[in-house]
Structure formats: C-alpha cells, structure tokens
Amino acid sequence: MSATQDPASARIAGLDEIVERGQVWSRMAAKWGVENPVPPWKTSLDGMCDALDRASCEENIPDFKQRRDEEDVLSATVYSDLPYPENQLMSLAHSLVSRGVIDEAELKQRLASVRARLEA
Amino acid sequence: MVDEITDFEVLEIALRELCIEKGIFTAEEHRLMTEFAEQIGPTPAARLVAKAWLDPKFKELALAEPMTASKEVGVDWLHPTGWGTPSDFTAFQILADTPTVHNVIVCALCSCYPRPILGNSPEWYRTPNYRRRLVRWPRQVLAEFGLYLPDEITVHVQDSNQKHRFMVMPLQPEGTEDWTEDQLVEIITRDTLIGVALPKPGVTTNMIVDTRPAIHPGNAG
Numbered sequence: 001m002s003a004t005q006d007p008a009s010a011r012i013a014g015l016d017e018i019v020e021r022g023q024v025w026s027r028m029a030a031k032w033g034v035e036n037p038v039p040p041w042k043t044s045l046d047g048m049c050d051a052l053d054r055a056s057c058e059e060n061i062p063d064f065k066q067r068r069d070e071e072d073v074l075s076a077t078v079y080s081d082l083p084y085p086e087n088q089l090m091s092l093a094h095s096l097v098s099r100g101v102i103d104e105a106e107l108k109q110r111l112a113s114v115r116a117r118l119e120a
Numbered sequence: 121m122v123d124e125i126t127d128f129e130v131l132e133i134a135l136r137e138l139c140i141e142k143g144i145f146t147a148e149e150h151r152l153m154t155e156f157a158e159q160i161g162p163t164p165a166a167r168l169v170a171k172a173w174l175d176p177k178f179k180e181l182a183l184a185e186p187m188t189a190s191k192e193v194g195v196d197w198l199h200p201t202g203w204g205t206p207s208d209f210t211a212f213q214i215l216a217d218t219p220t221v222h223n224v225i226v227c228a229l230c231s232c233y234p235r236p237i238l239g240n241s242p243e244w245y246r247t248p249n250y251r252r253r254l255v256r257w258p259r260q261v262l263a264e265f266g267l268y269l270p271d272e273i274t275v276h277v278q279d280s281n282q283k284h285r286f287m288v289m290p291l292q293p294e295g296t297e298d299w300t301e302d303q304l305v306e307i308i309t310r311d312t313l314i315g316v317a318l319p320k321p322g323v324t325t326n327m328i329v330d331t332r333p334a335i336h337p338g339n340a341g
Contacts, residue, residue, distance in 0.1 A: 047154030
C-alpha cells in the first residue's frame with residue numbers, strides 16, 4: 001500500500017512514538033536557549049531528499065513528485081501535530097517504510113543503535 | 121547548543137545510513153547535496169537585481185540571458201553543486217515587474233523554487249494553502265502578506281515546475297536613486313524576489329507568516 005492511497009490508516013508505531021515524545025525544534029531551542037530557526041539536521045535532510053530524487057528510478061523509491069505529494073498528505077494527516085521541518089522528516093520516513101524501501105523493524109533497530117552511539 | 125539527543129536527529133541519521141547501506145545513494149552524493157543546501161541563499165538574486173537596477177545593460181542581459189547574468193553573481197545553474205542537481209535544473213527566467221504588472225511565483229504542483237539563486241524555499245511556499253489559493257485569489261493571498269495592489273496593476277502568477285524556474289525582478293523603489301549596490305541589496309529581500317512583497321527603504325527582513333493548513337473546499341461546510 002502506498003502512503004498516497006491511505007496514509008492515515010497505515011500508522012507506523014515507531015514513528016508514532018517519536019510524535020508522542022514531541023522533541024520538536026521549537027521546544028528544544030527554547031529549552032536550551034538557542035536561536036537557530038531550524039534544527040541542525042535540516043540541511044542534511046535536504047541533502048537526503050535531493051540524493052533520493054536522483055535515485056528515484058530504482059526499486060520503489062518515490063520520485064520527486066511522489067515524495068512531495070506524500071509529504072503533503074502525511075503532513076496534513078498523520079503528522080499534522082508536528083511543525084515543519086519535523087513533519088517533512090517524518091513524512092519521508094513514513095514514505096520509505098510504507099513503500100518497503102526500509103523495513104519497519106530494521107528502522108527501529110537502527111534508531112536504537114544510532115541513539116546508543118550518539119549517547120556513548 | 122542543544123545538549124540533548126532528539127528523536128528527530130536520530131531518525132535523520134538512521135534513514136540516511138540505511139539508504140547509503142542499501143546503495144540508494146552514496147555518502148559522497150549526500151555530502152555534496154548537503155553542502156549545496158548549506159551554501160545557498162537569496163543574496164545572489166538580490167545582487168543580480170541591484171546590478172540590474174543600476175545598469176540598464178545588465179538588466180537587458182538578465183532578462184534575455186538569465187543564466188549568463190546569474191554567473192556574474194556567482195551562480196552556475198548547470199552545476200550549482202559542482203556536479204549538478206538534476207531535480208533542480210531547468211530553464212530559468214527572470215520576471216520583470218513594470219508600473220502596471222506585478223509578478224509573483226508559486227509551484228502549484230509541489231514546491232519547485234529557484235534554489236541555486238534564491239536558497240531554500242520558505243515553509244509557507246511549500247504549503248498547499250499558498251499553492252492552491254495563490255493561483256485562484258492572488259490579491260487575497262498577497263494581502264495576507266501585507267501587499268495591497270491597486271486594481272490598475274495586473275497580477276501575473278507564474279507557476280513553476282521541474283523544468284522551469286522563475287524569480288521576480290521588482291521595480292526599484294522611490295527614494296533609492298542615489299543608493300549604492302550594497303545598500304540596494306539589503307532591501308531586496310527573499311519575499312520581494314518571490315513577489316509577495318515590494319522593496320521598501322528601511323525594510324530588510326522577510327515577513328513572518330503563520331502557516332495554515334489548506335481547507336479543502338469539500339470540507340468547508
């Protein structure tokens with residue numbers, strides 16, 4: 001099932017947990033007293049979107065228009081409680097999992113290992 | 121500094137690593153694209169317009185050969201990252217305002233934007249709210265940015281797409297006739313180059329717009 005067809009019914013538990021914890025940039029910036037308007041990972045996300053657009057002819061990777069359409073739909077539904085660019089990042093993750101490019105369990109495991117590495 | 125690892129930071133890294141491991145893109149490709157995202161901004165476009173205001177021959181060049189003129193302000197549309205951005209490259213055109221025509225750009229389909237010369241698009245430019253409504257009710261949307269145009273000024277809404285990108289060349293405002301190029305650059309803000317504002321002496325920042333979700337006509341009651 002693609003995210004475009006029925007994104008609202010295809011919730012992804014690991015991503016829902018991230019929404020619930022709500023570590024959005026506006027809150028983090030206020031908490032730590034920083035003034036950057038966007039989170040530090042934003043340009044890396046932009047780089048990832050550009051790199052994905054170049055690779056879109058392979059497998060089930062969304063092309064530019066599909067990626068943006070799915071982002072629009074998901075940002076207005078499943079991730080409507082998140083601000084930008086958190087909703088952009090979460091929509092991309094949702095698209096890649098929904099399309100089977102990244103497996104949900106594999107993502108969960110990787111989230112844990114990345115966090116462990118960053119907190120080491 | 122935010123001394124706390126957030127879930128979003130972790131997610132961005134996790135997605136990127138998995139994509140690289142699956143061979144979807146390389147770390148080198150990602151790094152080049154990220155460097156591009158970090159170094160772009162509206163300054164080259166502002167510089168181009170300031171030069172055009174001061175030099176009629178450069179204005180002619182900018183309108184006739186916008187990619188050549190872009191190179192004079194340091195932007196190579198064919199290789200903005202040093203090795204190209206296919207999703208971005210396009211035909212580029214500069215839309216010059218006249219005393220009777222005001223231009224404004226949008227991408228009704230998604231969020232195509234002249235990134236090499238104007239940087240990343242603002243959040244509101246990406247929203248369905250702006251994209252849907254600008255093409256239907258341009259004066260109403262412009263008014264929400266504080267731009268009220270008299271009826272005798274025609275509004276041209278230019279829709280961008282993956283092949284064609286546009287930017288607006290506003291008119292030089294009164295009272296700036298003896299200004300230097302550097303002074304002019306300061307008032308040629310991103311918003312004036314999109315067309316949702318007009319340059320004005322003393323105004324050097326962009327409008328902060330609360331983004332609102334689009335209301336689908338079928339759900340409006």
